[in-house]
Amino acid sequence: MSKNILSMLKCGGFSVLISVILLLIASLVGTFIPLSEKMIIIVVNIISVLSIFLSGIIASVIYKSKGLLFGAVAGIIYSIFVYILGAIIYKNFGITLNTLIGFVISIVSGAFGGVTGVNLIKK
Secondary structure (H helix, E strand, O other), rough: OOOHHHHHHHHHHHHHHHHHHHHHHHHHHHHOOOOOOHHHHHHHHHHHHHHHHHHHHHHHHHHHHHHHHHHHHHHHHHHHHHHHHHHOOOOOOOOOHHHHHHHHHHHHHHHHHHHHHHHHHHH
16 A cells, blocks of 8 residues: 555656646746736646646556546645645645635546546557
């Protein structure tokens, strides 16, 4: 069981790492191309969903079954990592409606990635 937990933590950490790399690239692009605040929020959300989706694919490839479950767990772990990072960085960090919506989106993105990963394995 501990091997499963470690693998899932690695998937969550991988998705956070991918997010950080893509956010760094986006910030570099943003220095040359002015973006509105709304556009920045959209870019950040797309990067998060893409990272979680990839994490769900990786989780389902590792376990070779139950992609929906393991992808959703990968999304949950990503959300927990990001929440902990936010709590460390920001003093008044709390749970808001946007936090809960982000949590649900993380679960759905991971689950969708997990299902996609299982279907990629079968081909």
